[in-house]
Structure formats: structure tokens, C-alpha cells
Amino acid sequence: QLQLQESGPGLVKPSETLSLTCTVSGGSISSSSYYWGWIRQPPGKGLEWIGSIYYSGSTYYNPSLKSRVTISVDTSKNQFSLKLSSVTAADTAVYYCARRSDGLYDYWGQGTLVTVSS
Amino acid sequence: DIQMTQSPSSLSASVGDRVTITCQASQDISNYLNWYQQKPGKAPKLLIYDASNLETGVPSRFSGSGSGTDFTFTISSLQPEDIATYYCQQYDNLPPNTFGPGTKVDIK
Numbered sequence: 001q002l003q004l005q006e007s008g009p010g011l012v013k014p015s016e017t018l019s020l021t022c023t024v025s026g027g028s029i030s031s032s033s034y035y036w037g038w039i040r041q042p043p044g045k046g047l048e049w050i051g052s053i054y055y056s057g058s059t060y061y062n063p064s065l066k067s068r069v070t071i072s073v074d075t076s077k078n079q080f081s082l083k084l085s086s087v088t089a090a091d092t093a094v095y096y097c098a099r100r101s102d103g104l105y106d107y108w109g110q111g112t113l114v115t116v117s118s
Numbered sequence: 119d120i121q122m123t124q125s126p127s128s129l130s131a132s133v134g135d136r137v138t139i140t141c142q143a144s145q146d147i148s149n150y151l152n153w154y155q156q157k158p159g160k161a162p163k164l165l166i167y168d169a170s171n172l173e174t175g176v177p178s179r180f181s182g183s184g185s186g187t188d189f190t191f192t193i194s195s196l197q198p199e200d201i202a203t204y205y206c207q208q209y210d211n212l213p214p215n216t217f218g219p220g221t222k223v224d225i226k
Contacts, residue, residue, distance in 0.1 A: 037215070039217075046205065046217060046218075046219050046220045047154075047156075047162065047205055047207075047217040047220075048217070049214050049215040049216065049217065052215070060215075062214040062215075063119065063214065064214070096161055096162075098161075100215075102167075103150060103152070103167075103209030103215075104152045104164055104167045104207075104209070105152075105154075105162070105164065105207075106164050106173075108161035108162060108163075109161065110160075110161060111161055
């Protein structure tokens with residue numbers, strides 16, 4: 001059974017860089033069939049797609065976040081990562097990693113809350 | 119970017135009622151539309167893909183229809199465990215992989 005698990009600091013200071021890692025188990029991140037994505041959800045609000053990456057390193061980013069987002073992949077560790085720079089309180093959210101298959105997200109991590117505060 | 123709207127934003131219905139949610143895209147997305155269920159404190163769960171296909175293991179009381187710009191999600195007989203927020207998501211035009219604003223479903 002495929003599992004995804006987010007990890008990283010739960011508290012980030014304003015203007016700093018948020019860094020999260022998603023570890024994939026029960027399957028290979030190098031499968032040619034899938035992209036791997038990050039989605040976030042501010043408290044009490046809806047879902048916002050951040051971006052996705054292919055095992056080769058090809059990426060898609062949300063234009064509204066593109067200038068601050070970097071998604072990378074480490075196939076040797078079966079992980080992919082998110083970096084979001086220059087964070088503000090508006091970036092406080094639950095961050096999910098997920099597997100994208102033909103446009104749908106079929107496996108999700110449990111989510112991790114990241115709070116931006118000094 | 120393609121914009122997604124959903125209506126209503128929330129609804130209350132009785133157990134056994136038929137519940138319908140609509141999702142509208144700002145431009146033609148063919149059938150590239152998925153529906154997710156999110157319960158409080160949990161990750162979203164895929165229910166319907168490609169507008170009308172039921173994900174494996176999802177109860178048959180859930181269904182979807184539509185194409186182009188107008189889509190419908192239906193729960194044929196609302197159950198207590200269906201209390202959740204439901205999101206549509208388009209993937210015709212990337213990026214971004216847009217989600218709708220969500221519809222919160224409660225029991226009356």
C-alpha cells in the first residue's frame with residue numbers, strides 16, 4: 001500500500017524559507033506513470049495547488065506562487081521536497097503531499113501544519 | 119487560468135435526502151474534472167474522476183455527471199458518514215491544477 005508522509009518544521013519565521021519533505025513508501029517515486037504534488041490548505045479555507053514534479057525533475061508550479069516555490073526530487077531516497085521562500089502569515093496552512101495519476105490525486109499524506117510566526 | 123466555482127457553499131439535508139452540488143469552470147474543460155471528499159482533520163479523498171467515474175471502493179450512492187463547463191455531483195441518499203466538505207478539481211489546463219472553493223455538507 002502506497003504511503004506518503006510529510007516532514008519538516010511546524011513553525012517558520014516570517015521572511016524565512018519553509019522546507020518540507022515527502023517520503024514515499026510502498027512504491028517507487030521513479031515510476032513513469034505519476035507526478036508528485038504539493039497542495040496546501042489555510043486554516044478553515046479551501047485547497048490550493050502549489051505544484052508538482054516528475055521523477056525526472058520536470059516541474060509545474062502555480063503561477064501565483066511560482067516566484068517563491070521550488071520543488072525537487074531525490075529518487076535515491078524516494079522523496080520529494082518543497083521550498084517556499086519569503087513566507088508570511090498568509091502561508092500558514094496544512095501542507096499535503098500527494099501522488100498525481102492522470103490528473104487526479106489518488107494518494108495523500110496526512111498533512112502537516114506549518115505556522116508562520118515570529 | 120481556469121476558475122472553478124461551486125454552489126452552494128454549504129447545505130444542510132436530512133439523512134436519506136438526495137444532495138446535489140454543482141461545479142462550473144470558466145472555460146471548457148471537457149470531462150477533466152474530479153471530485154474529492156474531505157472530512158475534518160483529514161486529507162481529501164478521491165470519489166469521482168473524469169467527471170463521472172466512481173473511484174474503486176467508493177459507495178455507489180455517489181455519482182457525477184457533466185462535461186464542458188457544467189458539472190454535477192450527487193449523493194443519492196445522504197448518510198451520516200457523508201458529512202464533509204466536497205471539492206471539484208480541474209486538470210484540463212495546467213498549471214494550476216485548480217480546486218473549487220468547496221461545499222460543506224451537514225445533517226439537518
